[in-house]
Amino acid sequence: MGWQRNWDLRCKGREPKSLRLVAPVWNGGTSGIRGLSRAVDPEGSQRKGRALLQFLADRFYDVEAVRGYLLQKQVLKVLRKNRSFTYIKERYGPYVAGASFILKQGGAVKFQDKEWMRPNGRGLSGELWKLREVPVEAVDASGCAINYQGLDNLLALRELQSLSLRCCPHVDDWCLGRLHQLADSLRELSLAGCPRISERGLACLHHLQNLRRLDISDLPAVSNPGLTQILVEEMLPDCEVLGADWAQGLKLGPEEQPRDTASSPIPA
Numbered sequence: 001m002g003w004q005r006n007w008d009l010r011c012k013g014r015e016p017k018s019l020r021l022v023a024p025v026w027n028g029g030t031s032g033i034r035g036l037s038r039a040v041d042p043e044g045s046q047r048k049g050r051a052l053l054q055f056l057a058d059r060f061y062d063v064e065a066v067r068g069y070l071l072q073k074q075v076l077k078v079l080r081k082n083r084s085f086t087y088i089k090e091r092y093g094p095y096v097a098g099a100s101f102i103l104k105q106g107g108a109v110k111f112q113d114k115e116w117m118r119p120n121g122r123g124l125s126g127e128l129w130k131l132r133e134v135p136v137e138a139v140d141a142s143g144c145a146i147n148y149q150g151l152d153n154l155l156a157l158r159e160l161q162s163l164s165l166r167c168c169p170h171v172d173d174w175c176l177g178r179l180h181q182l183a184d185s186l187r188e189l190s191l192a193g194c195p196r197i198s199e200r201g202l203a204c205l206h207h208l209q210n211l212r213r214l215d216i217s218d219l220p221a222v223s224n225p226g227l228t229q230i231l232v233e234e235m236l237p238d239c240e241v242l243g244a245d246w247a248q249g250l251k252l253g254p255e256e257q258p259r260d261t262a263s264s265p266i267p268a
Contacts, residue, residue: 077145078145078147078170079149081104081105081145081150082145082146082147082149082150083149084149084152084153085097085098085100085101085153088100089156092129092132093132093133094156094157095111095131095132095133095134095135095136095157096128096129096131096132097153097156098136098139098153098154098156098157099111099117099128099131099136100124100128101150101153101154102139102140102141102144102153102154103117103118103119103124103128104119104124105141105144105145105146105150106119106143106144107119107139107140107141107142107144108139108140109136109138109139109140110136110137110138110139110162111131111134111135111136111137112134112135112136112137112159113134114131114134116138116140135157135158135159136157136159136160137159137160137161137162138160138161138162138163139154139157139160139162139163139164140164141163141164141165141168142164142165142166142167142168142190143166143167143168144165144168145168145169145170146165146168146170146171146175147170147171147175148172148174148175148178151175151178154182155178155181155182157182158182158184158185159185160182160185160186161185161186161187161188162186162187162188162189163182163186163188163189163190164188164189164190165189165190165191165194166190166191166192166193166194166215167192167193167194168194169194169195169196170196171191171194171196171197172194172196172197172201173196173197173198173200173201173204174201175201176191176197176201176202176204176205177201177204179204179205179207179208180204180207180208182208183207183208183209183210184210185210186208186210186211187210187211187212187213188211188212188213188214189205189208189211189213189214189215190214190215191214191215191216191219192215192216192217192218192219192242193217193218193219194219195219195220195221196221197216197219197221197222198219198221198222198223199222199223199224199228199231202216202222202228202232203235205232205235205236206235206236208236208239209236209238211236211238211239212238212239212240213239213240213242214232214236214239214240214241214242215242215243216228216229216232216241216242216243217242217243219243225243228243229241229243
């Protein structure tokens with residue numbers, strides 16, 4: 001037939017080429033693996049197995065690379081959020097600089113004799129720049145990305161009376177070691193829910209003898225919450241310490257162990 005003769009003429013002198021094991025573009029699903037299995041020479045099962053293992057190894061390496069890239073990007077984002085507001089401090093003073101830092105982080109601030117100021121989604125309020133001479137007396141930084149470097153923007157607030165660092169993921173023991181600079185003014189401090197705070201950091205709070213209220217509840221890095229609260233209360237006798245029940249984490253003595261009445265002998 002004519003079509004067969006034309007086909008023979010096109011293929012004459014050509015030798016069949018071996019299939020190239022090139023991994024298809026990964027699209028996040030399983031089609032890439034199926035595409036590879038179709039591209040492999042069916043006569044070489046061992047070759048197919050090696051290619052499949054290499055494909056999976058390449059994809060696993062790519063996943064690790066992406067994870068590393070995302071982690072690095074997250075670290076850089078935290079560093080940018082905790083940059084020093086030097087320009088604002090030099091131009092408008094430490095109160096406006098500290099307030100700007102907290103508002104940029106999504107927190108709230110209260111100037112003396114003023115209402116609470118919160119971010120409005122349209123940038124910093126024009127009213128803020130007029131308060132350069134008004135001290136900041138309260139800061140709510142709950143859930144903010146404040147870290148050790150970022151505290152530089154708060155430690156200049158010498159009249160700060162109330163500070164909430166509740167559920168701040170980057171506040172750690174080293175951060176607490178810097179709070180002694182606020183010892184003269186600070187009256188209320190919340191550290192509840194901070195995952196990186198342990199007993200070692202809480203021991204640094206002995207400088208804050210003017211504290212009247214301290215919240216150390218829900219600290220997962222504290223191994224013995226009940227005993228820790230007792231020690232903190234001894235360390236700060238004039239402060240109301242909120243946290244775990246005093247008996248949480250304490251081991252009962254032999255005489256306090258619950259008795260199994262079912263196995264106890266019945267007295268005669």
